[in-house]
Amino acid sequence: MTLASPRTKNNHNCLFTERRILLCCAPYKESIGVEAAWRTRIRDGDRLCTECVPRGACKFGVSVLAFDDAAQHMRSTILCPAAYEGGPGVAHGGWVCAALDEVLGQTVMEYHARVVTANLSVDFRLPVPVGEALTGHAWIDALDGRKVRATGELRLAASDAVLARATGLFIIIDPAHYVRHADWLAQQKVTGGTA
Ligand SMILES: CCCCCCCCCC(=O)SCCNC(=O)CCNC(=O)[C@H](O)C(C)(C)COP(=O)(O)OP(=O)(O)OC[C@H]1O[C@@H](n2cnc3c(N)ncnc32)[C@H](O)[C@@H]1OP(=O)(O)O
Secondary structure (H helix, E strand, O other): OOOOOOOEOOEEEOOOOOOEEEOOEOOOHHHHOOOOOOEEEOOOOOOOOHHHOOOOOOOOOEEEEEEEOOOOEEEEEEOOOHHHEOOOOEEOHHHHHHHHHHHHHHHHHHHOOOEEEEEEEEEEOOOOEOOOOEEEEEEEEEEEOOEEEEEEEEEEOOOOOEEEEEEEEEEEOOOOHHHHHHHHHHOOOOOOOOO
């Protein structure tokens, strides 16, 4: 498959910022190994964490997202950056949790609404190599009011071996969530990082 074809553009409202975003198809499907039916979105600015927005990329190395809408299943390409090396050549467990949080969270937000993670349970099955192509998989298990449960896996792209698995509980938040937090924090006599 040639990757040189221009992106197919669709206007779409970003769930978080209400900005118009692009849903992009085709260019990187091959890298993620997805069938043509999967809808692929390149992460060029939409639904990134606040600190990642200026650089237009996820700091944890979660890049292309592809969706099987019928199954509410997401696949993503992931590479553990060298900065998150823990043991020699392998990822720090904190990065594994962060990457799975990202993969599950993106899936829940794609199919439901803006959420925060209330609970994440991770099984570390095998060490995760740094700088090696990985895939993230996640799917929705259940929706119950504001609670969304999802499961996800981090796999080695070369063999599809499952390296880590997580289940998560995500809570749908309203637009005032972070305003309430800022108000709460203002009452806590915080010092802005000084001891
Ligand atoms: C924008 C780009 C995003 C890219 C994707 C990244 C995804 C990553 C997402 C994250 O990592 S978010 C950061 C980590 N998470 C947090 O900081 C959340 C901190 N916790 C909270 O803000 C609040 O505790 C929370 C919003 C989760 C809940 O508070 P609320 O006051 O809104 O709800 P409430 O406490 O009434 O709980 C609602 C329901 O959830 C249940 N619940 C809440 N936390 C729970 C918990 N930990 N375990 C089990 N159940 C829980 C709770 O029992 C209740 O169930 P019922 O409706 O059946 O009564």
